[in-house]
Structures are given as C-alpha cells and as structure tokens.
Amino acid sequence: MSFDAFFSTSICYGAGAPEVGWTIALPITFPLAAIALLYAMGAVRLWRRSAQGRPLRIRQALLFAAGWAVLTGALVSPIHALGERIFTAHMAEHELLMAVAAPLLVAACPAAVLIWALPAALRRGMRKFTRGSVLQALWRFASRPLNATIIHGIAIWIWHIPVLFEAALRHGVPHYAQHASFLGTALLFWWVLLPRLGRQQAYGSAVMHLFVTSLHTGLLGVLLLLSPKLWYPQNAAGAGLWNLSPLEDQQLAGLVMWVPAGLVYGGAALLLAGLWIRTSATREARDALRAV
Template sequence: MSTLSADLAHQPGPETVAEGLLTMLAVVPVCLLVAGYGRGVQELWARRGAGQIVPPWRVAAFGVGVLTVLAAEQGPAHELAESSFAGHMTQHMLFLLVAGPLLAAGGAGLPLTLAAPVPLRRLLARWRVTPAVRRLRRPTTYALLAGGGQSIVLWFWHLPEPYTAAVDHPVTHTAEHLCFLAAAWSFWAPVLGPPRHRAPAPVAVLALVGTMLPASALGAVLTLAPAPVYPARVFGADPLADQQLAGLLMWAPMDLVVLVVTLTVFLRWLRQLDRDRPAGLPRTATLPGTAAVPASAATEGERR
C-alpha cells in the first residue's frame, strides 16, 4: 500500500502535464520557423550569391534571437521567473529588449515568404497589394502602429488581473509571452530591419521615444508604489522589495536600450543628410515665392 501511495505521489499532476504539452507546442513552431528561415536564406543565396540580400550578420542575429527565446522559456530565466516577480520581469525584458530586436534584425520576411508553399505565397502576394494592407505597410504608418501596439501589450499584461491569470494558468502564460515576442518583433522591424522596410529616421525616433515613455511610467508605478499591487503568491519572500526590483528592471534597461538606439538612429540620419549634400555645394537661401539664391550672394547683398 505504501509503495502504491509513493508511486501515485510521483505521478505528474495536471499542471505538469499541461506545461509539458505547452513546451512541445512551443518548440514545434520554433523549429518550423528556423527551418523556414534557413530554407529561404539558402534559396536567396543560391540565386543571388552567398551573403547577398540577407547578410550573414542578419542570419546570425536571427539565430541568437531564437536561442534567446528558448533560453527565456526553458533556461535559468524560466526557473527564476517561477520564484519571484523580478525574475518574471527579467523574462519579459529578454523578449522585449533582446529576442524581439534580434529577430527583427534578421529580416525574416523575404526568407519566410520564399519558404512558404506556392499557394500560400500567391495568397500573400494578393493580400499585400490590397489598398488597406498597402496603407498599413507604409513604414511610417507601420512604425507608429507597432509602437502603440507594444505599449498596449506591455500595460495590459502587467495589470493585476491579466498578470495573475498568466501566473496561475500555463496557457495564459504562454499567450502572454507570445504577445510580448510578437509585439517586440513588430516594433523593432521598422527600426532594425532591412533598409527598404525601415521607417524614416524622424518617425523611428518618435516611435522609440513614444514607446519608451509608457514603459518608463509603468516601471515607475511598480517601483514607487507604497504597497504590492499583485497578490502575494506572485512575489518572493519580500513582496514590496520584489516589486520594486521588478520595476527597476523594466525602467532602467528599457530606457537605456531605447535611448542608445534613438541616439544611433538620429546620428545616422544626420550623417546621411551630410552625405546627401555633396562637398562644396553652396547652401541656398530661399524666400517664399522666390527662386533659390546662393547663400554667398545673399550675404554679399547684406553687406552692400
């Protein structure tokens, strides 16, 4: 009887079985994604030459992004997330600030399209030329919508009820992580993706800053709240300290990464403006309704 009781005690419970099934369901799409990306890149390189269209560094970025997703879901970050709110926030930042940007930098759109079956490829081609999708695919429109979408996703899943539901139910937890990854991938694509799909630099700067501010506000709320805003079961040993650390983990890395990328985009834009104006070309002074006048002539006229 005691042996039977011990065997029953060691049998996996429903939650353990559900987590195992979800792990399998998560691994299969990742494997298909990697296989499709690899096949598409191979086809591109076979047609145009190795390293063309999708440079090797983009392929490496995509691979590291996939590894980051797997590490966040099954590595030490996952174990840490099970024991504290700060650990869970670390997991979220891996999706938003590491995996998402790396996957976006991989430029997966064209390789995955080439790897798709021909009927699906034709369907996507017809869908992309519809007026609504063409407007949505404009870099400026897409960047602003993606930035707003990430802010909404971030705030929604950190409200007490959705966050608690994600902690209590594995299926909801998986949906939460998929939302973070999809939102980050979509947001960073017009910033770090291939040049033909990038948003104009001023739009990218606006989207970056506009996304950073809501995230900073959420981090500040969690850090400065006088009491825990979630149930005690989601925290570690010291709920308030755990919440404050989680807020700082959102606040500081998000601001640092976004500020660095914003400054890089802005400086690259200035360099591009300087390159677009050939050396030695005189600046022009214009007045409304008049033709352009060289600045040197305008200066000479002022002297007279």
C-alpha cells in the same frame, strides 16, 4: 494531463525544484523549432540560388540566430520557470522578448528567407493573400509609427493590470497570450522604426517614438520600484529563493524594467539620431556639390 498542464510542462532538475526546470511546452517549442527549420531551409535555397549578397545574408543569418537564441532562452530556459515564482525573473523574461529578441529578429529581415522555405504554390498563395484589400488596410494602419508605438504601449500596460497579470500566471493560455502580445507588438514596433534597405527612413520620427517608449516603460518601472504595496502577490511566492522579501522582489523587477530596458530603447534612439545627423550631413554635402 490537464489543459493547463499541456501548456506548462517542465523538465526539472531535482525533485521539488521546478524553479530550475526547462519548460518543454508544445505551443512554444514547436513554433520555435519550426521557425528555425524554415529559416535554415530558406537560407540554403537562397544561398544556392545566387552568389550575390552573400555577405549581407550571412550577417542577417547571424542576427536571426542571435534573436532566436534569446527568444528560446527566455521561453524555454529556467528563466521561464523562475518567472512563475519570482517577479524579477518574470520581468527579465519579458524584457528579453521585447527589447533584445525582437530588434535582433527584425534587424535580420527574415521574411524573404522564410518565404523561400515554402513550396512555390504556397508562396504564390501567400502573395495573393497578403494583397487582399482588408489585410493591406489593416497593415497600413498598424505599421504607421505612431500606431505601432501605441499598440506596443497598450500591450505592455494592459498586461500589467493586476487581475490580468495574475490570470496569466494561473493559466497556460493567458500566459502564452501575454508573451505572444509582448513579442508580436514588439516585432511590429521595431519593424516600423528600425532602418532597412529599400525604405526611406524617417529618423526623426523613429527617435521620438523610441524616446516616448523609453519614458512610458520607465514610468511603469518606477511605479513598481516606489510602490509601498505588492501588485502581484502570487508572483512573489518564490522571492525567498533569492533571499528577497516579496516587496524587494517587486522593486528589483521595477528596476530591471526601468534601467536595462530604458538603456535599450534610449541607446537605439541615440543610434538612430546619429544616423539621422550623418544622413543629413551627406545630403547637404551632395546638394552643395550639385549647386556648384
């Protein structure tokens, strides 16, 4: 087996029909299975350790399961294999990673559960490692809302440069590097912006960065939609499977990036704006009562 084949093994249904196959690639299936196992182990330990907060942990577990299911569906189901031949499927896969799986996983707050799955000695070692000055400085820099938005935006735009995009289609390592950068920067982006317990939320900043992200991803989608030439001819090889011309496939992919993804970012911005207004009204009412 070649090196690239190791990264792109598929189980197909029907000879000559890899477009409907399930992708069973060890660099993808092993981390997915390991994360699910670790989460289950940590959740059981926390459940046995304390009865407090169980309703919250159940909600978080459901969010994690939903995010993990979407992530697995995007990377293992026939969507992935289709994405190597049909640009629209490829775009749908990317949006599932960045705009659906990532916010669900972040909303689940899985870090504590995953850490509790580890042995005590390893937990202590990780605590010391994460407290290192260099790592702390890098994290403070990356986790600023503006920086997280820029990092996520760079990952989206740079991988849509034709030479890089088509390199990711031809070779396994760049392909999974592309997915890892999309998912990793999306997790950072949503972690910084979504509200969570124990942190004072800057709703105004989060709304602005979500709105900006909606704008620039929508712009990329519009460029794909309106372009008179193909950006990635190699990714349009199977457009006929959906009775589309290669250019129509690109236009549909641009529409997917523009509208559904834009609705996610825009909807999240509206939700946070509502929370911002409600929080401000509650604070004003509390301040008014104190002044009486």
